Amino acid sequence: MDFNDSPEEAQFREQVRAWLQTHAQPKERRDQRFGEGLDESAYLSAARAWQAKKAAAGYAAIPWPRAMGGLGGTPAMQVVYDQEESNYLVPAHVFEVSLGTALPTVAMWGSDEQKQRYLALALSGQDIWCQLFSEPAAGSDIGNVRTRAERTDSGWLVNGQKVWTSGAHNAAYGILLARTNWDQPKTKGLSMFVVDMTSPGIDVRxxxxxxxxxxxxxxxxxxxxxxxxxxxxxxxxxxxxxxxxLMQERFSLGEHFSGGLYRDLILLAQQATFNNRPAIDSERVRDGIVDNYLADFGIELIVRRGMSAISKGESPGPEMALVKLVGARAMQTGGTLARELAGGQGLLSAEDLGSQWHLPFLLWISAPGARIAGGTDEIQRNTIAERVLGLPGEIRTDRDVPFKDL
Ligand SMILES: Cc1cc2nc3c(=O)[nH]c(=O)nc-3n(C[C@H](O)[C@H](O)[C@H](O)COP(=O)(O)OP(=O)(O)OC[C@H]3O[C@@H](n4cnc5c(N)ncnc54)[C@H](O)[C@@H]3O)c2cc1C
Known part of the structure; x- marks a missing residue:
């Protein structure tokens, strides 16, 4: 295992740094975010413009072949780029689903005609994509999808409902999981579709x-x-x-959680008081900070292990499930500690308290969602139990039953 850049990665890092220095503004503070105060449509325009710039330079999808709009690089080069870009004030998250999951799926499974039609426009920031998988009764157990796609003379007729669809209100297209055969067991009768989100009959709420x-x-x-x-x-x-x-999603989500929150907590605990004494003197506060540091350190090592695998052209193993499981819980416990340190003022927003509270409060409010999105805590535990520890699998009684009989 080698945690250092290979000579090629180090050279690429230099190239990326030089490009970012010319085209973007470095962050002054770690918690600084692009476009504070911008409304959604202005933020979207800025995100599209930034995406177009990246696409023109070949940084929109680094591991993809040049013929598909990529740079023909390695996945490790993509990780290097993402690490460097996180030091700059650029619009984030708008293309997360498009580039993180939807387009890689089109690139992997699409016909030549589909790739031709969709990839370039999405890479250059024109089209935003969403992922239409979850339903009211199909989340962790995604094989329960009931949205129905029936063959017609001219194509397919779709009826049903999706939920929790990130960014669907801005999306031009989505990838849709729907049931095409009800006589097959739950995971066997599903098909994936590309959906034009402006099609008549689609209602986004x-x-x-x-x-x-x-x-x-x-x-x-x-x-x-x-x-x-x-x-x-x-x-x-x-x-x-x-x-x-989903394999794409697991790794791209995993990258968010190694945040160094303990550093913010130390600063806040030095400023705050508990029972008229400096909060940093409280054993409970110190325990909380150390727990956060340990979680962060463990995550860092697992992420590096994943990157080391990527760098060697291998896939990260199932132990990557630990990154999200431990990271999202550390976000929540660390964020809660920050709220306690703020005392009665903890009810105020970070904007009212000052910038040093920004990141802990943001993590606190995002943590419950992070513990659910991309596989809940319990599902990550199942993955770790079955695939890392080799424990017996969950009992699944519905595996071979036709879906219509469930
Ligand atoms: C921020 C965010 C963004 C999202 N974006 C998208 C998106 O863009 N597209 C999309 O399709 N979906 C999206 N989702 C939905 C997400 O994939 C689901 O919420 C998630 O898979 C859980 O499904 P569920 O909400 O139906 O909960 P359920 O699956 O109903 O789970 C309810 C509870 O039961 C537990 N549970 C379920 N099964 C088991 C089991 N086998 N063993 C032990 N415990 C179990 C769960 O852990 C949970 O605590 C998003 C969710 C969030 C929070």
Missing amino acids: PIHQASGDKHFNEVFFTDVQLPADALLGPENQGWKVMMST
């Missing part, structure tokens, strides 16, 4: 979150007609197509 954001949506499909060439990958092989998407 934003979900208002406690944080004030409207990040995700319910999406209703009523007699939506899809053309025959909307199928992505083979008919009834949607499970296989989806698993390739």
